[in-house]
Amino acid sequence: MVQERINKANKEALNRILSAQPTLVGIGKAQEVIPGMSKNTIxxxxxxxxxxxxxxxxxxAVIGGLIYEDLASNEEDAIALAESGEITFDPCHHNNTVGPMAGVVTASMPVWIVKNKTFGNYGYCTLNEGLGKVLRYGAYSLEVIDRLKWMEKTLAPVLKAALELSGEIDLKTMIAQVVQMGDEGHNRNKAGTSLLIRELAxxxxxxxxxxxxxxxVLKFMHGNDHFFLNLTMPACKCTLDPAANIKYSTIVYCMARNGTEFGIRVSGLGDKWFTAPAEIIDGLFFPGYTSADANPDIGDSVITETTGIGGFAMAGAPAIVQFVGGTPQDAINYSTKMFEITETENNTYKIPALNFRGTATGIDIRKVVETGILPIINTGIAHKDPGVGQVGAGLVRPPMKCFEDALEAYVISLEEEGLV
Known part of the structure; x- marks a missing residue:
């Protein structure tokens, strides 16, 4: 009886995920397109x-965002404002949005607008700044702010005008292509950025x-291999959101981290977060830095793994190991291991090295706890101190406690209904 309900609910969640049609429809200013966004919202x-x-x-990143918005003129003023209670801090995920690393989105920032054509919901994400000393890694020097202003005043308007000429772009088809071209959709985006340039140039x-x-604009895109990441993320966000709030489903529809905690949300448990302290990333560091400099895991980009790409698709992107560590065989092993904690194979994102097997899709909290296998994530490493920026990249897994707590809450919900 209970198993039948779970199977039916999970089948519905998976159908919603697999039938999604994420489509790039435009660029807008955050305050004008993200519901509920205001000048004092971060x-x-x-x-x-x-x-x-x-x-x-x-x-x-918050300090930089306040300076960028001209709400503060310097670091001291920004800190005072952040402490004052006048700024509303809210997760991107509560606002149909995703943000890489620190994930900070402020009112004036341009954002990609991605629509799930199947269900009519939207996903939003800022434009990618590149690597190194950038706001999303916590840097806020004058060069960071100047770049953001150029992105607002020049990059976004040019791309918006180009999109109006090109029309909508089917991101699901494009992501399927890039996975077969050596990208995994999270930390390797060379193919995706190249295809986007071909589409828009x-x-x-x-x-x-x-x-x-x-x-x-073309030079900036060409010189930033991660430019496409900020499209895979909202594509994955609007793909997964319709799978939320399906009673009895044990499928994870959200994983995210803020640099202090890692959190997951489970379809059958609504909007509740299950959190635990974020882990330190095991990876490769830029010259002059070590693990002692690393901040714990941070960012919404793990939405890619939640969908079934990113770390789950590393078998199709062996070159990623040069960036995050390991060997090509490790990449294959990581991807194949994920089939043990998921409910199905993706019907669109397929890996040539696995005989075009679809990527592992639909993380099930029951299987994670039962097997002891945690989702694999590849990610960048931010310095633990504000203002420094990126110091490396590597591999990490969520804390098991998130899944154990979610499963316990799930069982309690069944007990309250008298089903177990």
Whole structure:
């Protein structure tokens, strides 16, 4: 009886995930397109958190966001404002949004607008700044703010005009292509960025902007291999959101981290977060840095793994190990191991190295706890102190406690109904 209800609920969740059609439909200003966004709102990655408990990189990104919005003129003023209670901090995930690393989204930032054509829901994400000293890693120097202003005043308007000429872009088909071209959709985005440039370049040159502006936009995209990441993320976000709140489902529809805690949300348990302290990433560090400099796991980009790409698709992206560590065989092993904790194979995202087997999709909390196998995540490493930026990249797993607590809550919910 109970098993039948669980199977039916999980089948419905998986059908919603697999039938999603994430489509890029435009670019807009955060305050104008994200419901509930205001000038004094700062969205952040991961589960809810207050200023006092924020990690160094998240605090650094908040400081930079307040300076960028001209709500503060310097670090001291920004900290005072953040502590004042006048700023509303809210998870990106509570607002149909995802943010890489610190995940900070402020009112004036341009965001990609991605629509799930099957269910009509939206996903939003900022534009990717590149690697190194960037806001999403907690850096907030003048060069960081100047880059953000250029992205707002030049990059976004040029891309928006190009999109108006090109029309909507089917991201599901594009992600399926990139997975077969050596990307995994999280930390390797060379193919995805290249395909996006191919799609938009003919329309960028037809816009009315100056030749210098158009050339600088194309150079920026070409020089930023991670540019496509900020499209895979909202594509995955709007893919998974319809799978939320399906009674009796044990499927995980959200994983996220804020640099202090790792959190998951489970379909049959509604919007409740199950959290535990975030782990330290095992990886490769830039020269001059070690694990002692690393902040615990941070960012919403793990939405890719939750969907079935990212670390789950590393078998199709053997070159990723040069960035996160390990060997090509390790990448294959990681991907195949994920089939043991998921409910199905993806019907669109397929891996050539696994004889075009679909990626492991539909993380089931029961299987995670039963097998002791945790989802594999590849990710960047932020410095633990605000203002520094990225110091490496590597592999990490969620805390088992998140899944154990979720399963316990799930069993209690069944007991309250008299089903067990």
């Amino acid at each position: 969205l952040h990655a991961g589960p809810p958190i207050n200023w006092d408990d924020m990690s160094g990189p998240l605090k650094g 003919p329309h960028i040159v037809k816009t009315d902007f100056s030749d210098d502006d158009k050339a600088n």
